[in-house]
Amino acid sequence: MIPNFGHYDHRACRRWHILRGVINPKTPPSADLPPIWAPGAADPDKPSTARVRDYWLGGVHNSAADRRLGEQFTLCAPQLPYLVRTHRNFLRRVVTRLVRDGVHQFVDLGSGMPTAGNVHKVAQRVNPECRVVYTDIDPVVVAESRELLAGDDRTTYLHADLRRPEQILDSPDLRGLLDLDEPVALLAIDMLHHVLDSAGPAQLLTTYADALGPACQVALSHTYRDERMLDALRLYSDIYNKPLPEFAFRSAAEVGDLLAGFEVSEPGLVPIPLWLPDADTEPDQNPEHFSGCAALARRR
Ligand SMILES: C[S@@+](CC[C@H](N)C(=O)[O-])C[C@H]1O[C@@H](n2cnc3c(N)ncnc32)[C@H](O)[C@@H]1O
Numbered sequence: 527m528i529p530n531f532g533h534y535d536h537r538a539c540r541r542w543h544i545l546r547g548v549i550n551p552k553t554p555p556s557a558d559l560p561p562i563w564a565p566g567a568a569d570p571d572k573p574s575t576a577r578v579r580d581y582w583l584g585g586v587h588n589s590a591a592d593r594r595l596g597e598q599f600t601l602c603a604p605q606l607p608y609l610v611r612t613h614r615n616f617l618r619r620v621v622t623r624l625v626r627d628g629v630h631q632f633v634d635l636g637s638g639m640p641t642a643g644n645v646h647k648v649a650q651r652v653n654p655e656c657r658v659v660y661t662d663i664d665p666v667v668v669a670e671s672r673e674l675l676a677g678d679d680r681t682t683y684l685h686a687d688l689r690r691p692e693q694i695l696d697s698p699d700l701r702g703l704l705d706l707d708e709p710v711a712l713l714a715i716d717m718l719h720h721v722l723d724s725a726g727p728a729q730l731l732t733t734y735a736d737a738l739g740p741a742c743q744v745a746l747s748h749t750y751r752d753e754r755m756l757d758a759l760r761l762y763s764d765i766y767n768k769p770l771p772e773f774a775f776r777s778a779a780e781v782g783d784l785l786a787g788f789e790v791s792e793p794g795l796v797p798i799p800l801w802l803p804d805a806d807t808e809p810d811q812n813p814e815h816f817s818g819c820a821a822l823a824r825r826r
Pocket residue numbers: 576579613614617635636637638639661662663664667686687688689714715716717720721
């Protein structure tokens with residue numbers, strides 16, 4: 527249950543942070559509240575899909591306008607919040623496993639906002655030395671995220687189009703933060719449906735992996751193209767009179783094709799709930815029918 531507090535309600539946010547163990551109830555108010563909003567960059571009256579995602583993930587970086595947009599989406603596609611949480615749970619499991627296996631550096635493609643259990647939070651919980659390069663094409667997401675990450679010198683956030691690998695791979699910020707002689711993991715979590723086949727997503731993955739060193743591992747999760755999802759998108763577009771961009775939701779076989787240049791690690795390319803579930807994984811009634819898959823792979 528997500529509390530319905532306004533984004534500037536300091537006391538409600540404090541209670542929320544205390545309940546979640548983010549801050550210590552004994553420390554004085556005002557001194558200890560982590561940033562929950564990026565007042566400089568964000569217009570809370572203008573909803574953002576990145577903040578809707580935060581809302582569905584139980585985060586606090588969302589406004590009433592974002593929550594309203596979230597309700598509109600779920601009227602058309604009630605499965606969306608669960609889909610988003612399932613991708614995020616995969617992120618948690620795969621990042622935790624990579625850090626335990628000795629990978630301490632991450633490049634995250636199409637990161638969205640680094641709230642609600644994102645890469646650096648998960649990785650640094652296991653090893654505080656972990657470093658993360660976040661990237662996104664959306665300038666508003668980038669600006670808000672940079673404010674959220676201010677003061678964290680083990681993360682950086684690049685404004686980049688992943689279809690132009692040089693914007694990421696040649697970035698002085700990336701080169702300054704990461705040691706490419708040490709293992710790096712490339713993450714593409716729930717975002718490759720934004721990369722149409724015409725952009726050559728399989729080739730892009732190999733370009734990144736080759737540039738990030740021989741030990742590079744790629745973790746990806748991808749939502750399937752299913753009729754329910756396409757109907758929901760059409761319904762949303764019709765009801766709210768909003769044109770939607772073209773998406774490339776793919777079948778399991780097509781996601782497998784994206785990994786043609788890679789050796790997929792155990793347990794293979796599988797429905798997301800079946801990728802090494804742990805005690806914290808949300809139970810799924812029919813995990814083998816889940817509408818999306820995930821894999822961890824390394825270059826052949
Ligand atoms: C569905 S969100 C997923 C965010 C995040 N990976 C997660 O798991 O929560 C997809 C993100 O990809 C970004 N994106 C879309 N096309 C992109 C591109 N060509 N280059 C970089 N980012 C892109 C969007 O702006 C959006 O923030």
